[in-house]
């Protein structure tokens with residue numbers, strides 16, 4: 552095992568830890584290839600609900616769910632697809648130059664995936680940890696003789712101190728679909744969060760900036776994702792695995808493909824990433 556990588560149980564679930572010499576670290580579960588923690592600069596950057604069900608079956612609330620091959624309820628599959636609920640294999644870890652560590656998890660089609668979806672495929676999630684930076688890359692390989700069509704997301708729950716003081720910059724002027732009101736419009740600059748917020752944006756070509764009080768995180772995504780989803784449930788929305796005031800402490804900013812599917816030809820590949828960088832104060 553590469554130095555900086557260790558295995559540990561997390562609430563009874565197998566997890567892997569990557570740790571850099573500067574103390575930055577992450578923890579990913581084999582269940583769903585679900586990233587549940589990213590600590591940079593001594594601070595947890597992801598929100599994980601203390602009410603999350605960690606039984607190795609249910610979807611986990613917080614961290615980074617991998618939504619594939621369906622976003623939300625936009626198709627016949629379970630909400631956000633099924634890969635977030637299946638065990639992934641560990642394919643390998645490497646220490647790359649420049650003091651970075653990377654780890655790849657793999658999910659191949661089999662009886663568990665065919666229970667939902669007939670498609671043959673390989674999905675890989677690579678977590679690349681650098682000082683102050685995390686990149687998640689989803690690689691798909693269509694190993695089938697049929698085209699593979701999907702929607703999905705890297706559904707990142709960024710931890711924030713106070714959603715009322717949080718702003719997201721960089722989606723101003725982008726085509727916006729407000730799915731709460733079913734209204735099409737253009738993104739404001741900056742986005743602010745005072746009530747339930749669930750909107751799909753045409754992806755911007757430049758990184759976004761998440762402002763949480765004095766803290767700044769830039770969020771970039773590959774051009775292969777067509778959309779960015781921004782979600783916060785707001786006050787008063789009962790979600791069983793969130794406490795009543797949990798909405799104050801996260802903002803989901805998701806590299807996503809929502810309004811139109813991506814189609815990968817037989818034998819073809821697709822790659823999409825999201826990169827988050829903590830800026831020095």
Ligand SMILES: O=P(O)(O)OC[C@H]1O[C@H](O)[C@H](O)[C@@H](O)[C@@H]1O
Pocket residue numbers: 610623630631706749750780781782803805
């Ligand atoms: O509760 P989940 O299945 O994890 O979905 C959580 C949320 O994901 C996305 O952000 C969607 O835009 C929301 O409409 C949805 O509520």
